[in-house]
Amino acid sequence: MHTPVALITGAAGGIGRHFAGILQQQDYRLVLGDIDEEGLSQIHQSRDTLYYRRLDVTSVADWRAFLQTALDHYGRIDYLFNIAGIISPGYVHETDIELIDRHLDVNAKGVMYGTRLAAEQMVEQGSGHIINIASLAGIAPIAGIALYSASKFAVRGFSIASAYELRPRGVHVSVVSPDLVDTPMLDLQLQFPEAVMSFSGPKNPLTPADVSQALLQVMQSKAIESAIPAGRGRLAKLGNVFPGLGGRLTDRLRRKGRGQWEALKRNREL
DSSP states (O other): OOOOEEEEESTTSHHHHHHHHHHHHTTOEEEEEESOHHHHHHHOOOBTTEEEEEOOTTOHHHHHHHHHHHHHHHSOOOEEEEOOOOOOOBOTTTSOTHHHHHHIIIIIIHHHHHHHHHHHHHHHHTOEEEEEEOOGGGTSOOTTBHHHHHHHHHHHHHHHHHHHHHGGGTEEEEEEEESOBSSHHHHHHTTOGGGGGGGOSOSSOBOHHHHHHHHHHHHHHOOSEEEESHHHHHHHHHHHHOHHHHHHHHHHHHHHHHHHHHHHHHHHHO
């Protein structure tokens, strides 16, 4: 049995960095990508079982080169983890219009490009698993981060539809939707009062280790969809089915979120 080959985007920080370390400990053969190549070089050292390269997920040419790196060194692709993403909080009537394209280009089209190109190779192999990171904001809309929410809705829908298409061909696609995670993205949201709704869940955010554990579980189960935590995922789906109910709860959740946002912001500033 061959040693699995895994490709990870967004590997210079946050979830991608932590998860790359987990797979490295398990002796996976890795190709790591991030637009921050200097960050990659400071964290990861290339060797016979680990290569990294700059990857702008909005560039099809970059994607082709990224996948080709795996094929040149390892001859196959067993896993692709689409983890790279951005968030720019703001209300729709105030946000820079350029951020519409930016969210869709990075969060949605970046995942679509990678899935499309990796799936072609995996279908040829007759096996493979693509795991895309979405968000609970891609299950239930979140006020204050509408562009992010829209882009993650796209990731979730695309991933589930792709799973239906590719499973008969021996290729699995999964989408993992975490709640708020303690990463640099959270630190960014602490600078924007518009993002307080993101903080309306548990007092303590998820950690990259929590998401890494969920990714390992999905690798085993091949589940099409996984929400973290599962209970919050069920609530998000309920709110999405009944958007009027979600709207009535918005003021209450905003108050809770603001309280937790302010507390966490104070703690980070100490």
